Amino acid sequence: MTKERVYIFDTTLRDGEQAAGAGMTPDEKLEIARRLELLGVDIIEAGFAASSPGDFQAVQNIAREVRKPTIASLARAVPRDVDMAWEALKGAAQPRIHVFLSSSDIHIMHQLRKNREEVIEQAVAMVKRARGYCEDVEFSPMDATRTRPEYLYILLQAVIDAGATTVNIPDTVGYAIPEEFAALLRGIQENVANIHKARLSVHCHNDLGLAVANSLAAIKVGARQVEGCINGIGERAGNAALEEIILSLHTRRDFFGFTTGIDTTQIFRLSRLVSDITGMPVQPNKAIVGLNAFRHASGIHQDGVIKERTTYEIMDPRSIGWPGSALVLGKLSGRAGLRARLEDLGYKLTQEELDRVFEEFKLLADKKREVTDEDLEALMAEHRRATVETITYRLEHVQVSCGDHEIPTATVSLRGPEDRLYVDAATGNGPVDAVYKAINRIVGVPSKLVEFNIRSITETTEAVGDVTIRIEKDGKLYTGRGTSTDIIVASAKAYMNALNRLLAMQDVATQAKSG
Numbered sequence: 001m002t003k004e005r006v007y008i009f010d011t012t013l014r015d016g017e018q019a020a021g022a023g024m025t026p027d028e029k030l031e032i033a034r035r036l037e038l039l040g041v042d043i044i045e046a047g048f049a050a051s052s053p054g055d056f057q058a059v060q061n062i063a064r065e066v067r068k069p070t071i072a073s074l075a076r077a078v079p080r081d082v083d084m085a086w087e088a089l090k091g092a093a094q095p096r097i098h099v100f101l102s103s104s105d106i107h108i109m110h111q112l113r114k115n116r117e118e119v120i121e122q123a124v125a126m127v128k129r130a131r132g133y134c135e136d137v138e139f140s141p142m143d144a145t146r147t148r149p150e151y152l153y154i155l156l157q158a159v160i161d162a163g164a165t166t167v168n169i170p171d172t173v174g175y176a177i178p179e180e181f182a183a184l185l186r187g188i189q190e191n192v193a194n195i196h197k198a199r200l201s202v203h204c205h206n207d208l209g210l211a212v213a214n215s216l217a218a219i220k221v222g223a224r225q226v227e228g229c230i231n232g233i234g235e236r237a238g239n240a241a242l243e244e245i246i247l248s249l250h251t252r253r254d255f256f257g258f259t260t261g262i263d264t265t266q267i268f269r270l271s272r273l274v275s276d277i278t279g280m281p282v283q284p285n286k287a288i289v290g291l292n293a294f295r296h297a298s299g300i301h302q303d304g305v306i307k308e309r310t311t312y313e314i315m316d317p318r319s320i321g322w323p324g325s326a327l328v329l330g331k332l333s334g335r336a337g338l339r340a341r342l343e344d345l346g347y348k349l350t351q352e353e354l355d356r357v358f359e360e361f362k363l364l365a366d367k368k369r370e371v372t373d374e375d376l377e378a379l380m381a382e383h384r385r386a387t388v389e390t391i392t393y394r395l396e397h398v399q400v401s402c403g404d405h406e407i408p409t410a411t412v413s414l415r416g417p418e419d420r421l422y423v424d425a426a427t428g429n430g431p432v433d434a435v436y437k438a439i440n441r442i443v444g445v446p447s448k449l450v451e452f453n454i455r456s457i458t459e460t461t462e463a464v465g466d467v468t469i470r471i472e473k474d475g476k477l478y479t480g481r482g483t484s485t486d487i488i489v490a491s492a493k494a495y496m497n498a499l500n501r502l503l504a505m506q507d508v509a510t511q512a513k514s515g
């Protein structure tokens with residue numbers, strides 16, 4: 001018997017990016033979109049084209065370059081947004097305009113300051129406008145779970161009549177409880193006469209920690225599209241974690257009975273890429289992709305797993321592309337050993353890339369006796385950051401002098417535009433402060449450091465330090481990450497990463513204004 005399909009809609013690049021400080025450059029979004037295509041998602045929501053020049057460019061690039069999945073852009077139910085969504089999407093192989101408008105009384109009265117009839121008229125008009133551009137139109141009644149069901153039915157019927165091909169039920173504020181959400185979905189199917197003409201979708205937020213449970217409850221009673229973000233990132237407490245929904249559907253196929261088009265072996269790598277680009281760490285106990293998700297600590301569990309893996313493992317870690325046994329490399333390891341281990345971790349490198357990474361690996365192996373998989377992941381993340389196109393300034397050297405009787409002083413040299421070398425020095429109230437001040441003297445873009453986190457990648461004193469920072473400029477947050485066995489160098493790299501991102505995003509905005 002052929003199983004029915006559930007369609008996977010990824011919104012990491014739109015709702016995921018709304019997580020505080022998770023801003024991504026258009027190039028970074030394209031990189032994630034390419035990996036989402038490999039994962040096999042059906043729809044990628046590439047951005048909200050009318051919201052900023054950077055989003056417009058990201059949607060346009062992804063629409064042109066990522067051909068297999070449907071590419072969607074979000075649009076408020078206003079003509080300018082719908083028109084801009086289409087403008088950005090028109091190069092896509094399969095474009096979708098996603099129109100949204102609030103439907104709950106709380107939003108209609110306090111935010112829109114309209115009446116219910118006006119909202120229906122506006123939604124219908126904008127769905128029709130979107131259909132004038134493309135055949136695939138999704139409509140979302142925002143705050144659906146706090147909307148009076150009888151009104152929701154009328155609104156949905158009207159937008160389907162107007163041409164919506166997918167109707168999405170968002171639990172915008174993460175308010176729903178699984179049984180109640182399932183009942184709402186059942187009510188929609190029983191009371192919206194033309195519901196069979198559209199695909200029913202759900203989009204859940206995680207304010208009560210129920211986003212995945214609500215999504216699964218909805219699928220069980222008839223939703224056939226589910227929206228979410230990798231690692232569950234997103235506005236406030238985040239969106240439903242897509243990897244958790246996917247693995248629930250796969251692992252409990254006996255219960256759900258659905259298929260997806262997903263290649264689950266891509267999940268682990270994609271999770272790390274999203275974490276690396278957004279600077280949102282994955283907590284160790286996170287389901288599916290956390291570092292402890294497949295680690296057995298208790299003796300009884302270890303004994304069971306050694307005898308028979310399924311005693312305590314409901315999923316095979318290899319099914320999500322988990323790198324497997326932690327083979328440790330060291331300074332005597334050669335290129336072939338490094339290549340083999342990186343391939344196990346999911347990285348396919350050209351000879352030229354391997355040569356560069358090998359040099360970095362040798363430097364690390366000289367400082368650390370054992371180079372673990374976690375170190376290699378950090379090395380590859382550093383390599384990725386060093387080779388993206390949007391770098392204006394590169395850190396060449398950093399040197400600090402500090403101690404309990406010294407004024408912390410830093411000298412930095414940066415390679416800047418047109419390959420010019422800039423050198424400057426500064427003092428500060430600590431070595432990191434001195435480094436950041438010296439960098440500021442060169443780059444000349446003042447910003448405020450609002451977050452600084454350092455963690456050790458492995459447990460020893462010779463471990464690699466992983467620094468994540470956020471800087472704020474003009475009310476916007478920019479994330480930076482850097483790794484090194486020297487925490488001052490890691491801090492400098494993280495700052496350069498955040499500054500380059502800030503400059504790249506400002507650049508997109510300036511180009512858009514002058515263009």
Ligand code: KIV
Nearest residue numbers: 100140142143170172
């Ligand atoms: O949470 C929400 O309501 C949304 C809509 C725009 C779909 O993200």
Ligand code: ZN
Nearest residue numbers: 015170172203
């Ligand atoms: Zn949302």
